[in-house]
Amino acid sequence: MTIPVMxxxxxxxxxxxxxGLVCRQTAKPDPRCPRCDGKVQxxxxxxxxxxxAYLIAAAILYIPANLLxxxxxxxLLGAKADTILSGIAYFWTSGSWGLAALIFFASILVPxxxxxxxxxxxxxxxFHWGRHLHQRANLFRIIEMVGRWSMxxxxxxxxxxxxxxxxxxxxxxxxxxxxxxxxxxxxxxLASQSFDPRLIWDREEELHD
Amino acid sequence: MPxxxxxxxGPDVCGxxxxxxxxxxxxxxxxxxxxxxxxxxxARCIRCGAVLYRHSYLMPRHMVPLLLGTLMVFLIANLFPxxxxxxxxxxxxxxxxxSIVALWREGRQIVAGLVFTTTVLLPLVDLLAxxxxxxxxxxxxxxxxxxxxxxxxxxMIEVFMLGVVVSLVKLSHMAQIIPGPALWAFAALTIxxxxxxxxxxxxxxxxxxxxxP
Numbered sequence: 001m002t003i004p005v006m007x008x009x010x011x012x013x014x015x016x017x018x019x020g021l022v023c024r025q026t027a028k029p030d031p032r033c034p035r036c037d038g039k040v041q042x043x044x045x046x047x048x049x050x051x052x053a054y055l056i057a058a059a060i061l062y063i064p065a066n067l068l069x070x071x072x073x074x075x076l077l078g079a080k081a082d083t084i085l086s087g088i089a090y091f092w093t094s095g096s097w098g099l100a101a102l103i104f105f106a107s108i109l110v111p112x113x114x115x116x117x118x119x120x121x122x123x124x125x126x127f128h129w130g131r132h133l134h135q136r137a138n139l140f141r142i143i144e145m146v147g148r149w150s151m152x153x154x155x156x157x158x159x160x161x162x163x164x165x166x167x168x169x170x171x172x173x174x175x176x177x178x179x180x181x182x183x184x185x186x187x188x189x190l191a192s193q194s195f196d197p198r199l200i201w202d203r204e205e206e207l208h209d
Numbered sequence: 210m211p212x213x214x215x216x217x218x219g220p221d222v223c224g225x226x227x228x229x230x231x232x233x234x235x236x237x238x239x240x241x242x243x244x245x246x247x248x249x250x251x252a253r254c255i256r257c258g259a260v261l262y263r264h265s266y267l268m269p270r271h272m273v274p275l276l277l278g279t280l281m282v283f284l285i286a287n288l289f290p291x292x293x294x295x296x297x298x299x300x301x302x303x304x305x306x307x308s309i310v311a312l313w314r315e316g317r318q319i320v321a322g323l324v325f326t327t328t329v330l331l332p333l334v335d336l337l338a339x340x341x342x343x344x345x346x347x348x349x350x351x352x353x354x355x356x357x358x359x360x361x362x363x364x365m366i367e368v369f370m371l372g373v374v375v376s377l378v379k380l381s382h383m384a385q386i387i388p389g390p391a392l393w394a395f396a397a398l399t400i401x402x403x404x405x406x407x408x409x410x411x412x413x414x415x416x417x418x419x420x421x422p
Contacts, residue, residue, distance in 0.1 A: 005256050006240050008233035013240065015233035018355040020262070020411050022231040022240075035414065036351035091379075099378055137236060137257045151327065151365050155372030156379070158324045161315070162308025163292065163380065166299050170383075174312055179319040186323070189362065201237040201257065 007205060009042055016040050044196035048122050054191035055118050061184045062111065068177030071157050075170035083177060084108065084153060106152040107181070114150075114188040117143045118195060125199045133200055140197045147192060150185045154178060232261050267408040269343055276340045279401040283333060286394035291373060293387040294380060302389060305329065305369075327365040332402065335364055342410060354410050361406070370399045 008015055012025050018038035023031075031040045044050075069081035082090070084107045091100035117139050124136060157174050164172040230243045232252075236259035243262070246252050251263040267275070286305070293302035303311070305328060312321035335357055342353040373395060377386055 007238040008240050009238055011240055013231070013233065015235070015238075017235070018358060019351055019414065020232060020235070021414075022233055036355045038355045094382075096378065099375060102375065134257065137259075141236070141259070148362070148365055149368055149371075151368045152372050152375065154320060154323060155328070155365075155369045156375050158308045158312055158320065159291070159303075159372060159376040160379070161317075162303035162305075162311045163294050163301065163376065165301055165303075165311065166296055169296060169299065173315050174317040174320055178317065182320055182323045193362070197236040197257075198238045201239075 004204075007201075009202075010205065014040050014042050017044075043198060043202075044194060047194055047196040047199060048126060050194035051118055051191045052122050054187050054194060055115065055122070058111075058184050058187035058191060059115055061180050061187065062115065065177055065181035065184050068180060069175035070153065070177040070181060071160065072173045072175050073164075073170065074173075076168075081175060084181065087153075103153060103156075106149050110146050110150045111184055111188060114143045114147055114192065118188070118191045121195060121200070125203075128203055128206070130203045130206075133204060136200050137197060140192070140195070140200070143192055147185075147189050150188070151182070154182050154185070234259050234261060262411065263407070263409055265408045267404070269346070269413065272343050272405075272408060273340065275401070275405065276336055276343070279398065279405060280336050280340075282394050282398050282401060283336065286391045286398050287329060289391040289394070290389035291391045291395065292377065292389050295385040295387065296383070300387075302387075304391060327363055328369045331360050331364040332366050332398075335360060336405075339405065346413075350410060351414075364402075366395070366402055367399045370395050 008022060009025075013022050014025050014031075015022050016033035016036060016038055017040070019033060019036040021033055021035045023033065023040060025042070032038065033040050066084055069083050071082045071087065073080045073082070084103075088100050088104050088108070091097075091103065121136060121140060157178050160172045161174050164170055232241050232243045233239070234241070234254040234257060237254060237257040239254055239256045241252075241254070241261060244252070246262075246264050248264050249266050252261040253259065254261055288304065290302035290304050290307075293300055309321050309325050309329070312318075312324065338353050338357045342350045342357065345353070373392065380386060
């Protein structure tokens with residue numbers, strides 16, 4: 001079990017999410033921080049419904065992001081369209097294992113981990129699970145940290161398009177999957193931003209009361 | 210380790226402000242008494258381990274020259290080609306902006322917009338807003354900080370830098386690669402931005418006696 005602690009909410013206080021100033025709770029509608037004028041809320045507004053809305057949108061776009069080609073190469077040897085997975089397979093078979101592992105991690109593992117973790121966290125808060133608080137808090141911290149690295153493939157495609165532009169010899173273009181994949185990354189970041197990790201711990205308070 | 214607090218000190222929201230020595234964990238809401246910490250260290254939550262606040266090595270007087278220098282590196286990174294490729298006597302190089310324009314022209318406006326926003330627009334706005342924050346201290350600093358904090362997760366120069374490395378490894382099999390000035394500028398920018406992010410202006414409000422400009 002965890003150490004019982006006094007929380008800001010129990011003490012009748014609220015911390016400004018922008019500058020950290022701890023203020024007394026107020027009955028006034030739409031309270032503002034006296035220091036930075038930011039909106040102060042005890043918990044992020046409609047955290048669970050927002051997080052799940054972004055999550056569902058991301059999960060739907062995850063399908064075209066993986067099925068549609070993200071990069072189209074036309075060269076003297078013919079035209080070729082690569083999805084995320086076929087790009088990784090190409091690296092793997094051509095012997096660049098390190099690169100294949102890196103792109104697999106950033107483009108496949110991280111988005112899946114994010115979708116799965118946010119789903120797990122929203123469900124766990126919705127159903128008031130009182131166990132594994134630390135593990136869930138750590139999971140949230142991990143996806144917050146690694147989420148942005150999924151943009152890697154988008155930047156690689158952008159650079160390849162800009163660099164490989166030799167008319168008649170080789171030209172690389174971005175495929176329709178790139179926009180879908182970019183949207184998945186943005187939506188999963190928005191989902192984890194809307195999720196309020198304090199909701200995980202609020203359960204502990206309920207148990208002590 | 211910070212003490213737990215049962216008090217109710219703190220300004221009323223919307224009311225007159227005075228900085229209380231309290232800090233609430235941003236991830237689990239546990240309340241701690243703020244204690245001064247050494248330079249280069251962080252205070253962590255006793256319950257969930259989240260970082261509560263940090264005391265950076267950087268002082269405000271270091272920040273303005275650092276930001277100006279970083280802006281110059283940012284300009285070099287964006288004005289010069291990242292690499293030139295040479296294939297069968299043909300040579301073609303690109304700047305970051307050139308790549309974005311190429312994406313836009315071939316009908317990938319969404320991807321072009323995404324790359325432009327995360328690698329050019331937001332990092333530039335971040336640097337300019339930080340500069341304005343420090344130069345206008347303490348006038349509008351709190352408002353500017355709120356703005357910088359909201360856009361910071363979307364600036365992705367370090368991810369872009371890794372993308373450059375991956376692209377170069379990918380292309381090194383097919384073409385001869387001639388590194389451009391922007392390649393080194395992006396590498397430097399990645400490090401400089403990591404240093405700038407470690408500076409937390411909140412520490413100025415919370416430890417004014419020690420760190421005020």
